[in-house]
Amino acid sequence: MFSGAQVALYPMTDDFVRVILGSLSALDPYRSRFRIETDDLSTLLVGPPPDLFPALRDLHVAASRGGLHCVMHATVSRGCPGEPDDPICTPIEGRTAETPLSERVEAALEAVQSAAPTGQDVAAQLSLYPLGASHHMDEIYGCIDLMKRSGVFGRAKNFCTTLRGDAGPVFATLGEAFLRFGSPEGHVAMDLTVSANSPSPA
């Protein structure tokens, strides 16, 4: 298994460099479990799938402190056949290819309901891509069912779905969407945007 994300922060302020650098300490508790590399376009996080969305949540909440309009984008991937296996990326526990879609939705909802709030509201927009599977739309519809029942569902849009609410349950829902749909060992990608403190009406 190889899993991780290319993540970038976009603080809409003249002071964006200071905001980005100042938020990176939010990743400190995760550093021992992740390989982290940065260039001018994004930061690569490679590590265990279950820790990925908590790390993204803490990074975005840190960068959005003080009411600043800040967007995070992440290209998230697991199981890509073009990437080498990496022992840092442990497989997803408790999932087999045989677990029915409905059971996976219920288990995901339970995890979302126990997510602790962060005090930071966010709006998220995601597209989930289970690749190489002949039934990729079934997996996508299962994931949409989870999101509609997550308590943080926003709306369906063309090409994506939005979530709105506290970053705690929003990132928990995103993590469950990534972990529980598509084949457990298969190639799954997510295109994710999370926005805090936008001045535009929703």
Added chain:
Amino acid sequence: MFSGAQVALYPMTDDFVRVILGSLSALDPYRSRFRIETDDLSTLLVGPPPDLFPALRDLHVAASRGGLHCVMHATVSRGCPGEPDDPICTPIEGRTAETPLSERVEAALEAVQSAAPTGQDVAAQLSLYPLGASHHMDEIYGCIDLMKRSGVFGRAKNFCTTLRGDAGPVFATLGEAFLRFGSPEGHVAMDLTVSANSPSPA
């Protein structure tokens, strides 16, 4: 066929609202061919696939004028089975399911070489997802071959590929990647980030 993008601009300045609103006139020449809808997360563009990347290019170049660090993200999609056919989205001309991968790469290179420069340098990062295809990695490798020979290849990164150069050939390469790989009527998605004037070293 249904094709389009959810696109967002992130100008890294206190004045981001003015920059975004000021760049929207770059879409005027395309408005008659696109359905355009905006909310707080992104702007939907639905229309003919060949016009999509020129519209994205003109929007990003307009927003990046004057040396401002400005990032654009787009979730691009065509042929999604969950979307209705839309007569505004004309099929891709001159492509059939039988055109061999190598011929498609050559035709794409020809289109890239004739792209006019804009005077604005950009760095782009993209992931291409041909969905529901059993040979999705072959199509991805064909697309990577195009990018390596495009004259604006940056490097391969985990989960994505980067392009660097003038926005003209960069967006031409992106458009060809989107139009020529994956089944002509199939579901293909792209996760795209384009950055101008970053203060970080590449």
